[in-house]
Amino acid sequence: MTMTIKKRLGSMHRIGWFFGKQYVTTLIDRYVHRQRREEAVMDFVLQHATAGSPDSVLATMDSFARQRRWLQNVGPTKGAVLVRALRESGAQRVLEIGSYCGYSATLIGRELAARGGHLTAIEISRRNAEVARRIVAHAGLASVVTFRRGTLESEIGHLTEPFDAIFLDHWKDVYLADLKRLEERRLLRAGTVVVADNVGFFDVPDYLGYVRECGRYTSRYERATVEYQEGLEDGVEVSVFNG
Ligand SMILES: C[S@@+](CC[C@H](N)C(=O)[O-])C[C@H]1O[C@@H](n2cnc3c(N)ncnc32)[C@H](O)[C@@H]1O
Numbered sequence: 001m002t003m004t005i006k007k008r009l010g011s012m013h014r015i016g017w018f019f020g021k022q023y024v025t026t027l028i029d030r031y032v033h034r035q036r037r038e039e040a041v042m043d044f045v046l047q048h049a050t051a052g053s054p055d056s057v058l059a060t061m062d063s064f065a066r067q068r069r070w071l072q073n074v075g076p077t078k079g080a081v082l083v084r085a086l087r088e089s090g091a092q093r094v095l096e097i098g099s100y101c102g103y104s105a106t107l108i109g110r111e112l113a114a115r116g117g118h119l120t121a122i123e124i125s126r127r128n129a130e131v132a133r134r135i136v137a138h139a140g141l142a143s144v145v146t147f148r149r150g151t152l153e154s155e156i157g158h159l160t161e162p163f164d165a166i167f168l169d170h171w172k173d174v175y176l177a178d179l180k181r182l183e184e185r186r187l188l189r190a191g192t193v194v195v196a197d198n199v200g201f202f203d204v205p206d207y208l209g210y211v212r213e214c215g216r217y218t219s220r221y222e223r224a225t226v227e228y229q230e231g232l233e234d235g236v237e238v239s240v241f242n243g
Pocket residue numbers: 072073074075097098099100101102103104105122123124125128150151152169170171174
């Protein structure tokens with residue numbers, strides 16, 4: 001009981017710290033830099049990353065996030081978990097929900113380009129979707145990634161065949177609703193791997209309870225840290241749909 005309370009207080013403290021930092025740095029973006037960090041990283045990538053090189057684009061975004069302004073990319077550590085899951089499933093058709101500046105789309109696109117696969121990426125923010133599209137194009141992956149501006153709910157009518165892999169990295173309170181939408185529309189097949197980011201940092205008990213206990217998934221938790229924040233625990237849930 002005491003351990004549970006301590007864990008909960010620790011978690012509240014971490015989330016408070018995280019949002020406090022985001023609030024302050026967003027104010028700094030607005031009043032000091034006078035540019036959203038998403039457009040700033042785009043300019044930085046277009047200026048410094050080698051065109052046509054996903055490796056260079058990813059390294060440039062990592063360097064921006066570490067040395068200039070923090071970015072909510074999946075980052076290299078959790079990105080490696082994502083890539084491993086894609087390789088394990090041999091994924092060709094991948095869906096991402098939540099693209100932000102296109103870091104994970106570049107990571108997934110790099111993986112799929114090698115084997116003729118395709119990524120459909122859904123992003124709710126028009127400005128973020130444009131940044132992601134330009135960064136992915138700079139990486140030379142425009143033909144591998146299709147961006148759709150909206151939510152899964154608004155775009156699901158355009159999705160027809162099941163995906164081999166799904167990356168959930170949007171707002172955490174809709175992970176479960178969106179997973180159920182995908183199930184209902186038969187957009188998962190036996191063997192589809194669903195990778196959900198940030199489930200160790202944010203509380204997502206409904207989603208985790210569902211994939212771990214409903215009996216339709218074989219699910220594991222991969223412990224990691226918050227992107228570019230080595231001291232803060234985070235984790236990725238990797239769940240294979242059993243059909
Ligand atoms: C954590 S960031 C994604 C990071 C990205 N996957 C990466 O690793 O580079 C979350 C993104 O999800 C988007 N988002 C939030 N709710 C969404 C929704 N319901 N549907 C689609 N995108 C959403 C936000 O605008 C934001 O750009």
